[in-house]
Amino acid sequence: MEAIKLDIKKEKKAHKSQTGLSILWREIIHDKLALISLIFFIGITVTVFVISLVLDLDEIVRVDLFAIHEPPSRTFWLGTDYGGRDIFGQLIIGTRNSLLIGFIVTILTGVIGVTFGLISGYFAGHLDNVMMRILEFFNILPFLMLVIVFVALVPKYSTVSFSLIMTAFLWMEIARIIRAKALQERELDYIQASKTLGTPNWKIMFGHVLPNLSSLIIVILTLNLAANIGLESGLSFLGFGFPEDTPSLGTLLSYARNPQTLQDRWWIWLPAAILIFLLMLSVRNVGEALKRATDPRQRRG
Amino acid sequence: MWKFIVRRLMIALPQIALLSLIVFIIALMMPGDALTGLVDPTLDPAAIAAQRERLGLNNPWYVQYGDWISGVIRGDLGQSFRYKMDVTELIGSRLVNTFWLSLLTTVITYLIALPLGIISGRYHDSLRDQVITGYTYFGFATPLFIFALVMLWIFGFNTGWFPTGGSVAPGLTPGTWAYVLSKIHHLLLPALSMALITTVSTVQYLRSEIIDTKQKDFIITARSKGASESRVYNYHIFRNSLLPISALFGSDIAKLISGTIFVESIYSYPGMGQLFVESILQRDSSVAIALVLLFGIANILGTLISDVILSLVDPRIRIK
Amino acid sequence: MSFLEVKDLQVHFPIRGGLLNRKLDVIRAVDGVSFRIEQGKTYGLVGESGSGKTTTGRAIIGLNTITSGQVIFEGNDLTENKNKRLDVRKDIQMIFQDPYSSLNPKKRVLDIVAEPLRNYERLSRNELLERVVDLLEKVGLTAESILKYPHEFSGGQRQRIGIARAIALKPKLIIADEPVSALDVSVQAQVLNFMKDIQKDLNLTYLFISHDLGIVKHMCDEIGIMYKGRYVEAGTTEDIFNKPQHIYTKRLVAAIPDIDPRNREKQKQFRAEVQAEYQHSFDYYFNKEGLAYPLQSISATHWVAMPEGGS
Numbered sequence: 001m002e003a004i005k006l007d008i009k010k011e012k013k014a015h016k017s018q019t020g021l022s023i024l025w026r027e028i029i030h031d032k033l034a035l036i037s038l039i040f041f042i043g044i045t046v047t048v049f050v051i052s053l054v055l056d057l058d059e060i061v062r063v064d065l066f067a068i069h070e071p072p073s074r075t076f077w078l079g080t081d082y083g084g085r086d087i088f089g090q091l092i093i094g095t096r097n098s099l100l101i102g103f104i105v106t107i108l109t110g111v112i113g114v115t116f117g118l119i120s121g122y123f124a125g126h127l128d129n130v131m132m133r134i135l136e137f138f139n140i141l142p143f144l145m146l147v148i149v150f151v152a153l154v155p156k157y158s159t160v161s162f163s164l165i166m167t168a169f170l171w172m173e174i175a176r177i178i179r180a181k182a183l184q185e186r187e188l189d190y191i192q193a194s195k196t197l198g199t200p201n202w203k204i205m206f207g208h209v210l211p212n213l214s215s216l217i218i219v220i221l222t223l224n225l226a227a228n229i230g231l232e233s234g235l236s237f238l239g240f241g242f243p244e245d246t247p248s249l250g251t252l253l254s255y256a257r258n259p260q261t262l263q264d265r266w267w268i269w270l271p272a273a274i275l276i277f278l279l280m281l282s283v284r285n286v287g288e289a290l291k292r293a294t295d296p297r298q299r300r301g
Numbered sequence: 302m303w304k305f306i307v308r309r310l311m312i313a314l315p316q317i318a319l320l321s322l323i324v325f326i327i328a329l330m331m332p333g334d335a336l337t338g339l340v341d342p343t344l345d346p347a348a349i350a351a352q353r354e355r356l357g358l359n360n361p362w363y364v365q366y367g368d369w370i371s372g373v374i375r376g377d378l379g380q381s382f383r384y385k386m387d388v389t390e391l392i393g394s395r396l397v398n399t400f401w402l403s404l405l406t407t408v409i410t411y412l413i414a415l416p417l418g419i420i421s422g423r424y425h426d427s428l429r430d431q432v433i434t435g436y437t438y439f440g441f442a443t444p445l446f447i448f449a450l451v452m453l454w455i456f457g458f459n460t461g462w463f464p465t466g467g468s469v470a471p472g473l474t475p476g477t478w479a480y481v482l483s484k485i486h487h488l489l490l491p492a493l494s495m496a497l498i499t500t501v502s503t504v505q506y507l508r509s510e511i512i513d514t515k516q517k518d519f520i521i522t523a524r525s526k527g528a529s530e531s532r533v534y535n536y537h538i539f540r541n542s543l544l545p546i547s548a549l550f551g552s553d554i555a556k557l558i559s560g561t562i563f564v565e566s567i568y569s570y571p572g573m574g575q576l577f578v579e580s581i582l583q584r585d586s587s588v589a590i591a592l593v594l595l596f597g598i599a600n601i602l603g604t605l606i607s608d609v610i611l612s613l614v615d616p617r618i619r620i621k
Numbered sequence: 622m623s624f625l626e627v628k629d630l631q632v633h634f635p636i637r638g639g640l641l642n643r644k645l646d647v648i649r650a651v652d653g654v655s656f657r658i659e660q661g662k663t664y665g666l667v668g669e670s671g672s673g674k675t676t677t678g679r680a681i682i683g684l685n686t687i688t689s690g691q692v693i694f695e696g697n698d699l700t701e702n703k704n705k706r707l708d709v710r711k712d713i714q715m716i717f718q719d720p721y722s723s724l725n726p727k728k729r730v731l732d733i734v735a736e737p738l739r740n741y742e743r744l745s746r747n748e749l750l751e752r753v754v755d756l757l758e759k760v761g762l763t764a765e766s767i768l769k770y771p772h773e774f775s776g777g778q779r780q781r782i783g784i785a786r787a788i789a790l791k792p793k794l795i796i797a798d799e800p801v802s803a804l805d806v807s808v809q810a811q812v813l814n815f816m817k818d819i820q821k822d823l824n825l826t827y828l829f830i831s832h833d834l835g836i837v838k839h840m841c842d843e844i845g846i847m848y849k850g851r852y853v854e855a856g857t858t859e860d861i862f863n864k865p866q867h868i869y870t871k872r873l874v875a876a877i878p879d880i881d882p883r884n885r886e887k888q889k890q891f892r893a894e895v896q897a898e899y900q901h902s903f904d905y906y907f908n909k910e911g912l913a914y915p916l917q918s919i920s921a922t923h924w925v926a927m928p929e930g931g932s
Contacts, residue, residue, distance in 0.1 A: 137316055140604055141323075142596040144559040145577060149593060152581045153330055189723035196682050197737040197786070198710045211727040230444035237446050238566060238578060256450055257567070259465065263458040273447045281442035288438075 024215055027293030034289030037282035044279065048095040055089055072267050081255060081268055090247045091271055097242060098249045099279075101163055102229040108167040109228075110221050113174030114210070120175070121182025122205050128179070135172050143169040151240040158243060166231070174220050181216060185209050215294045222287035226280045233276050249276050305612050313605045320597045321373070324590060325366050331586040373594070379587040383580075388591045392573065398468050399572035402495075402565070403557045405488050409496035410553075414503035421504065422511025422542070423534060433504065440501030446563040449494040453567060456490055463490040466569035491568045495560045503549060510542040550610065554603030558596050623693075624660040624826060625681075625794060629653050630690035632673070632680050650676040652850035652912070653690075658843075660793070663820070663827040665841030665858075667834060667873070673850040674830045675718075678796045681828070682713050694794070711741055714787040718799040720779035724771040730757070730782055731767040737789045756785040761815065777808035784816070788823060796828045801836065813840060834877050838862055843922075846870050851913040853906075856923035866925040868906045869913075871895045 028034050080086060120131040150165045151157065185191060186209070194204045235241035236250025237257075252272035256262040261269065360368075372378070378388035421433040457465040464470070468487050473480040514520060515538060523537050561574035569575065573592060580588035632651040635644045651673040658664040666674040679685045681692050683699070692699040694713065714737075717723035724733055734753045738744060744752065754764045760781040771779055780800065787795055800816070801809040813836065820827065831837050837844060838858060845855040846869065854867040865871045875895040879888050905928070908914060913926035 133312075136312070137319060140316055140597070140600045141320070142555070142558055142593060142600055144562055145593050145596055146327075148562075148578070148581055149327055149331075149589065153327070189717040189719055190725040192679075192684055193715070193717060193723050193783075193786070194725075194736065195684060196710060196713075196715045197790075198740040199736060200740075208725050208728075212725070214727075226442065234444055234446050234563060238563070239582065253447065253450070256454075259458070262450065262454055266454075269450070273451065276447060277443055280444070281439070284438070284442050 021214065021218075024218065024290050024293050027289055028286065031289040031292075034285050037285035041279065041282040041286065044095065044275075045099055048092050048099065051092050052096045055092060071265075081252075087252070087268055087271070090252060091249075091275065094247045094249045094252055094272065095275060095279075097159075097246055098229055098232055098276075101159065101166075101232050101242070101248070102225050104163045105166045105170065105228045105232070106221055106225045108163065109171040109174060109224065110217065112167065113171040114178050114213075114217060116171065117175040117178025117180075118182050118205050118209060121179035122186050122201070122209060124183060124186065128183075132179075135175055138169065138172050141169065147235065148238070148240045151235070159246060162242060166228070166235075170224075170228070170231075174217075174224065177216070177220060178213060181213050182209055185212060215290070219287060219290045219294055222283060222290055226283040226287065229283070230276065230280050233272075302612070306609055309605060309608050309612075313601055316601050317598060320601065321370060321594065322366070324594045324597065325369060327593070328369075328586065328590045329362070329365075331590065332584050378591040381580075381585055381588050383583050383585045383588075388587055391588065392576070392591060392595070395571060395573045395576050398570065399561055399565070399574065401484070402488055402492055402561060402570065402572055405492040406495045406499070406557065406560070407553065409492055410500045410503060413496060413500045414507060417500075418504045418507025419511065419534075419539065421508040422515070423538075425508070425512050430508075433508075437501040437505050440498055443498060445495065445498045445560055446567060448498050449491070449564050449567045452490060452494040457568075463487075468571050487570070491564045491570055495557075495564050499553075499556050499560060503546065506549065507542060507546060510546070511538055514538045514541050550603070550607050552603075552607070555600055558599065623657040624695065625828075626657040626691075626693040627677070627681065628655050628691040628693070630655070630677060630680060630692065631688040632676050632685050633688040649850050650685075651680060653915075654845075654847070654850075654852060655690075655916075656845050656852075656855060658794075658826055658828065660826050661820075661824055662842040663829050663840050665837040665844040666828060666830045666847060667832065667837055667844060668847035669832060671849075672847040674832075674847050675798055677847070678715070678798050678828055678830050682715050682796055683710070684715075711737075711790050712792050713794045713796065714790065714792040716780070716783055716787050716795060716797040716800045719803050720776050720783055721771075721803070723783055724779055726771055729768055729770060730762075733771070733782060734767075734786050734789060737786060741790055752789070756789055757782075759788070759819070760785040775808075776804050777812055780804060780812055781815070784812075784819070788819060788825075791823065792825070794826045794828065796830070798830045799832070800829075802831070802833065809836070816840075834873055838877075846873065849912055851926065852916055852924070853913045853926045854924065855916065856920075860920070860923040864923070866919065866923070867913075867927075868895075868899050868902060872899055 028038060081090070116131065116135070120128045120135075147165055147169055150168075151162065154161045154165070182205075191204060191208060194208055199208075232241055233248065233250035233253060236248045237253045239254060241250050242248045249272045253269050253276075255265075256269035376389055378392070380386070381388050381391050384391055417433050417436075421430045424430055453465060456463050464487050468484065469480060470483040470487075473483055520533060520537055523533050528537070558574075561572055562577060563574070564570070565572045565575035566578050573596075577589060577592045579585070580592065630651050631649070631653060633647040633649055636646045636648060637644055654673070654677055656664065666677060668674045676685055680687050681699075687700050690700065731750070731753055734756055735749055738749060738752060750767075753767055757764065757766055762778065762781055762785070766774075766782075771782070774782065780803075784800075797816070801812050804812060816827070817840070819825065827840070829837065829840050831840075841858055843855070843857050844861045846853050846861070846867070848869050854861065854865065854870045861870060862874060865874050872895055875888075875892045879885075906913070906926070908928075914928050915926065916924040917927050918924050
């Protein structure tokens with residue numbers, strides 16, 4: 001018995017699940033574009049989080065009337081905005097905030113969507129019918145407008161309420177995909193077997209069905225992360241995103257709604273625009289590579 | 302067939318009812334009075350209370366809801382507080398602009414999507430396909446508002462080829478050629494920016510649809526019977542791949558709605574999307590509420606039409 | 622009191638449709654099936670696909686909802702509400718047809734075999750490990766297998782893992798749903814003989830569901846033949862194979878290949894006879910809807926579905 005116990009750690013590494021995450025990882029390594037994208041994304045993320053620890057937020061948002069709309073220079077690498085605030089600093093903080101909200105919303109919608117889809121698909125029948133009607137209803141709501149309305153309505157508006165409002169209208173797509181998969185999965189014998197073995201339903205759902213959907217979930221979440229970063233910046237651009245004291249990439253872009261800024265002061269909004277584009281592109285590249293990995297017909301490595 | 306349409310309508314009607322209820326609840330939460338638009342939210346609390354009592358705003362909620370809904374059905378959406386005019390009239394004037402913008406966008410979207418999707422699917426993995434796929438890659442990664450902003454910057458401000466705001470040059474008389482041309486001139490850039498981004502999903506869909514159809518047995522049969530390559534593509538594959546595209550129409554409406562909100566704001570184009578953002582910022586609640594309701598109903602009808610088209614195309618849907 | 626008694630079991634599946642998605646009709650997958658099994662024996666349930674044999678087995682273990690009828694296991698009626706919570710699952714286990722889909726591809730063998738033990742017994746990590754290794758050795762797999770994933774095994778080995786999982790709780794009744802039909806013929810005999818061995822060791826009772834009469838003859842003590850949800854004939858293996866009465870049974874028995882060349886002529890003749898009888902007496906054996914009649918006893922162990930008064 002002792003011998004077996006000792007072996008476990010060593011042996012575990014020798015065997016890998018066939019549909020495991022290792023395949024996803026291998027696909028990324030083999031896909032140069034995805035690998036570069038991943039490195040870029042991680043690099044940006046680490047950079048902004050580390051620098052924002054060092055940066056003095058008060059220093060950045062302090063209005064300096066002697067340095068309004070300065071073009072890029074030694075002191076202000078990317079110039080200043082209408083309040084004389086340093087664009088580069090705002091860019092760092094803004095990227096951090098945009099990424100943060102992207103992650104939070106992605107994870108929240110993921111948790112809600114996966115749970116909803118799993119329950120609906122696993123139990124099927126009447127419950128599924130009712131849950132699908134609810135989902136359909138959320139789907140036909142003019143979601144962007146409702147987000148804007150709620151952002152305008154909520155008293156004591158904060159980052160937390162912003163992410164909750166976004167989550168409330170964004171969980172449906174993932175729920176639908178997971179539900180369709182769970183419906184297929186529940187017919188497989190291993191689920192039936194678990195039932196005859198006395199495993200409770202919730203344990204079958206989360207312990208047996210869920211791991212079999214893990215690659216799919218990772219793919220959807222990655223692609224959603226890109227979409228959510230774009231959506232947040234869009235809302236902030238319109239003025240319905242982050243609260244005013246919290247700059248995001250969208251806030252910097254919203255300065256461009258002033259025609260003069262758009263026309264003559266590119267340094268205020270263009271870097272943020274390029275950064276959003278690059279972030280979304282790199283996350284999507286990773287997501288698309290992962291998607292290929294989950295589809296054996298398209299797998300490369 | 303009729304059975305399916307009736308069944309589908311039986312889903313859509315409760316959806317509209319529920320939507321109206323939600324919109325009503327939101328309206329109650331909004332500043333001023335979003336249902337009539339007659340209360341000035343900036344007045345002092347005592348004056349507001351008096352006005353509310355006079356307008357019957359302290360009635361039980363179901364009475365208020367009934368009043369509001371019967372008004373909406375008769376086409377009475379209340380008053381705009383800012384514009385001092387009927388909301389119906391206000392929206393009517395903006396609706397035309399948004400309609401033309403949406404129509405032109407849809408036309409351009411398909412003008413781009415069909416040839417690109419077909420080429421990409423037919424010659425997949427060729428250089429042409431890679432270029433087109435690369436374009437869809439970029440299209441998916443670019444948020445619409447950034448693209449629209451850059452387009453405005455380059456083609457509106459820097460080159461001056463297109464106007465940078467409004468829907469028509471001032472001083473022209475409606476009905477003249479110059480007026481129509483100016484309208485189109487104002488429409489072109491916003492529609493193009495929206496179409497270039499939204500088209501990528503249709504391109505991608507058409508491409509994978511064609512690649513899938515290509516490998517199906519009936520195509521192999523058609524080839525083996527000696528049908529020419531162009532006949533196989535134009536007659537068999539294209540027709541079978543195009544039909545599912547028609548079903549995307551419903552989601553296109555949803556995309557257009559969020560698209561117009563961004564694009565109209567950026568190009569200061571006087572449509573419903575811009576009106577919506579403006580009404581929220583200026584606390585013109587009755588206008589905002591009416592727009593949410595209208596766009597919501599448009600969404601419901603869009604998916605309804607999609608489902609009906611899809612059921613015409615694919616009889617299997619009707620069974621479920 | 623029998624060990625397992627099934628009385629007039631009915632399992633219906635609704636067909637929905639129409640405007641309001643109402644129940645329009647039902648498919649009678651199992652339509653009045655009764656039989657009893659004695660402890661330690663193997664009862665074979667035979668029929669073509671769609672005959673309701675699998676549904677019967679799944680209804681007994683609770684995977685399909687029973688529309689009406691009784692399933693009495695060791696004196697407890699499993700269909701009664703008060704017995705719903707009675708954990709008979711521990712005593713009734715199932716071996717599945719497809720060894721590829723019946724094992725979760727994401728779980729290691731250790732977790733697969735330990736699943737029932739974790740549900741019903743509180744064991745320490747070491748005890749659990751010991752039990753699993755023990756079970757695996759019983760089904761002829763080595764202790765090193767515990768950390769492997771299902772895809773690292775052959776079909777026959779996978780089915781053994783399935784069996785190890787089924788016997789983990791020391792059940793009394795095992796429902797084996799076509800346990801070898803997905804396996805290569807070369808491994809079928811291996812698995813079957815192994816099932817016979819553990820039957821003796823653990824005093825198991827099998828409900829053996831199969832479409833393969835050759836295997837059923839090898840495995841079973843008693844046999845029930847099903848057709849379109851109903852029984853057409855039931856009896857001991859002896860009765861069914863040597864004195865088949867119903868035309869459906871006769872055709873099935875005639876279709877079993879015989880490899881002994883000396884019997885070739887005899888076999889050919891028997892088949893021709895059965896075919897002739899089938900053609901002129903089909904209407905006699907089935908009612909207007911093409912379903913079997915109720916069973917009638919023709920000996921103490923032998924029942925045949927015949928019209929009233931016939932024999």
